[in-house]
Amino acid sequence: MRPFAYKSPSDVREAAAGSAEDNTAFIAGGTTMIDLMKLEVLKPGQLVDLNNLPLRGIDLGSDGLRIGALEKMSDVAANPKVTTNYPVISEALLQSASAQIRNMASMGGNLLQRTRCGYFRDVNTPCNKRQPGSGCPAIEGENRMHAILGTSSSCIATHPSDLAVALVALEASIRLQSGNGSRDVKLDDFYLVPGDTPDMENQLRPGEIIAEIHVPPLAWANKSTYLKIRDRASYEFALTSAAVALDVNGDKIRDARIAVGGVGTKPWNLPKVREALIGNPLNQETFEKAAKLATDGAKPTKQNAYKVELIQRTIIRTLMNLGGVA
Secondary structure: OOOOEEEOOOOHHHHHHHOOOOOEEEEOOOOOHHHHHHOOOOOOOEEEEOOOOOOOOEEEEOOEEEEEOOOEHHHHHHOHHHHHHOHHHHHHHHOOOOHHHHHHOEHHHHHOOOOOOHHHHOOOOOOOOOOOOOOOHHHOOOOOOOOOEOOEOOEOOOOOOHHHHHHHHOOOEEEEEEOOEEEEEEHHHHEOOOOOOOOOOEOOOOOEEEEEEEEOOOHHHHOEEEEEEOOOOOOOOOOEEEEEEEEEEOOEEEEEEEEEEOOEOOOEEOHHHHHHHOOOEOOHHHHHHHHHHHHOOOOOOOOOOHHHHHHHHHHHHHHHHHHOOO
């Protein structure tokens, strides 16, 4: 790890303004940043510690759920306002990382974590995310864990956050704070597909930090769940995952929310699957027809073609679990 300067402001505007300086990075829980600094994937000249900022709180009101960006993942996962009204968020958090990491990691940091692609984390290999124009060895290399949706000839790395999948399904937004004010951005729009610029992963501008997460009110979000398929049962990233909320009236699906992870270069929203569910019977046949739409436009590689069927099966199983369909 290389030497760096350190400061710990107590004012949000001061911290945000500091981030606009060249070669400056933020640290909250440090569970991603420190790893990447040790690997010399990131080499900031200055770290701005956010932990003295007043970006905390878990509040439920008529406008929905608001979560401060510095809240710990474990605290949000255990909060009754979350577990009762938005269980999909709690379940996604509890299936993320390890208990020790969840006790340290912040909600905002989780949303900004970098890909777990091995080529990105190995500074001895090319990577268009680290060094634009250097190439993407994953396309012809080891790509079993990589994306099949939203890929490009420049990058096929998956987005790693379970939390982000749940929040995209619930149509959450984030508040971005700068020294000049704030703006709200829908999380689904915040993340960018790689295209020709895989180093640009989101819409965060220089001088901005995530201040708050807002989940809009949804009376039937209490009927929601998160299913994560992985190689082992703990501390592993998703092969596939699904976040689903269902509004059911008798044996009919009145409305739905659905997004998937482990298969996209960003948390992947599925509006076509949602449309195929609405107004149809709550049964396996409906689920199977809808799930087939999830992989429209998929571009599997030689090692991850299994994800096409696996994500469809993941969606079907999640819907069956949530809908109580045997």
